[in-house]
Amino acid sequence: MTSLNLTQDVADLTAELIDIMSVSGHEGPIADAVEASLRALGHLSVHREGDAIVARTDLGRAERVILAGHLDTVPLPTAPGSRGTVPSTWEKNDGDDSPQARTLYGRGATDMKGGVAVQLALAALLTEPTRDITYVFYDHEEVAADLSGLKRLVDRVPELLSGDFAILLEPTNGNVEGGCNGTIRFEVRASGKAAHSARAWMGENAIHKLGPVLVALAAHEPQTLTVDRLDYRESLNGVIVTGGSAGNVIPDRAVLEINYRFAPSRTPDDAEDYVRKVLGESLNGVEFVRTDAAPGARPGLDHPAAASFVEVVGTTPMPKFGWTDVARFSALGIPAVNFGPGDSLLAHSDNEHVSAQAIHDCLGALKAWLS
Numbered sequence: 478m479t480s481l482n483l484t485q486d487v488a489d490l491t492a493e494l495i496d497i498m499s500v501s502g503h504e505g506p507i508a509d510a511v512e513a514s515l516r517a518l519g520h521l522s523v524h525r526e527g528d529a530i531v532a533r534t535d536l537g538r539a540e541r542v543i544l545a546g547h548l549d550t551v552p553l554p555t556a557p558g559s560r561g562t563v564p565s566t567w568e569k570n571d572g573d574d575s576p577q578a579r580t581l582y583g584r585g586a587t588d589m590k591g592g593v594a595v596q597l598a599l600a601a602l603l604t605e606p607t608r609d610i611t612y613v614f615y616d617h618e619e620v621a622a623d624l625s626g627l628k629r630l631v632d633r634v635p636e637l638l639s640g641d642f643a644i645l646l647e648p649t650n651g652n653v654e655g656g657c658n659g660t661i662r663f664e665v666r667a668s669g670k671a672a673h674s675a676r677a678w679m680g681e682n683a684i685h686k687l688g689p690v691l692v693a694l695a696a697h698e699p700q701t702l703t704v705d706r707l708d709y710r711e712s713l714n715g716v717i718v719t720g721g722s723a724g725n726v727i728p729d730r731a732v733l734e735i736n737y738r739f740a741p742s743r744t745p746d747d748a749e750d751y752v753r754k755v756l757g758e759s760l761n762g763v764e765f766v767r768t769d770a771a772p773g774a775r776p777g778l779d780h781p782a783a784a785s786f787v788e789v790v791g792t793t794p795m796p797k798f799g800w801t802d803v804a805r806f807s808a809l810g811i812p813a814v815n816f817g818p819g820d821s822l823l824a825h826s827d828n829e830h831v832s833a834q835a836i837h838d839c840l841g842a843l844k845a846w847l848s
């Protein structure tokens with residue numbers, strides 16, 4: 478079984494991880510390598526659950542911190558000449574020969590093998606951390622939520638995920654991104670009566686019944702809510718419209734799908750009440766159905782462990798607007814933030830890359846905080 482060299486330069490370790498291809502559903506080889514490397518360390522208790530691995534120190538420290546990252550990547554780019562692929566490649570920065578002055582290209586360079594490399598380097602480096610550490614590596618993050626390896630760990634071995642504070646090493650450009658917005662979806666279903674469009678008065682137009690709802694959505698000004706000192710900007714949008722059957726038929730059915738991204742101070746039920754209030758009378762004569770919801774996560778930056786971490790990193794925390802796995806920790810009552818190397822805007826892109834410097838900086842901050 479491949480074992481990784483955890484004590485090499487952390488950027489070179491990132492390259493080694495990229496070169497073990499791990500598109501979602503094919504995480505076996507990288508999980509094997511991670512498991513073998515962690516077991517070889519000796520100071521961690523290691524548990525494997527499918528292609529997810531949990532490794533813990535057990536030093537009886539007053540606080541326990543979770544460092545989590547996913548092992549999978551999105552599929553390789555298909556455009557010819559793309560550099561965000563496997564195997565990885567290096568580019569040297571002009572006129573600087575230091576090992577930090579390099580850029581690493583490859584699938585997962587940003588999302589998120591740099592973060593995973595930092596986790597592994599810390600696991601090897603910190604035999605006596607000041608806080609107990611739980612390292613979590615999981616599969617199936619880039620696909621449907623019900624396949625998530627982190628969800629599986631939460632369902633099957635929640636006791637292994639206990640802790641005071643969690644950091645997901647997703648790319649944030651070295652910023653601390655706290656909490657996340659929740660997401661909820663609704664369908665507005667309108668019914669009418671089909672007729673030939675040449676004799677429209679014989680029918681009842683279902684598409685037209687969506688008009689008032691669309692007007693209300695377009696007129697709505699999204700709010701910004703402050704939660705634990707961070708400003709969460711909300712969005713409320715019609716996202717899909719379906720209806721009608723032919724160019725000469727009055728439609729008897731139309732459906733508008735609505736997505737609302739709501740601040741973590743609201744529950745999904747609060748979010749539904751709010752949308753019903755915004756849409757008000759426009760919902761008369763149509764059906765309004767909630768189809769899906771996931772609560773957000775409060776940033777929890779007032780927790781002492783979180784506060785001391787933010788102080789060491791030294792940047793101003795920012796809110797996360799998209800839904801992320803921090804919400805799974807939040808649901809367990811564990812405050813969680815994202816903090817990792819690389820620009821999240823490059824994630825999944827054809828030329829995904831990360832600077833060696835960014836990976837070193839992330840490792841340096843976490844090492845300073847935990848030792």
Ligand SMILES: [Zn+2]
Nearest residue numbers: 547588589647
């Ligand atoms: Zn990711």
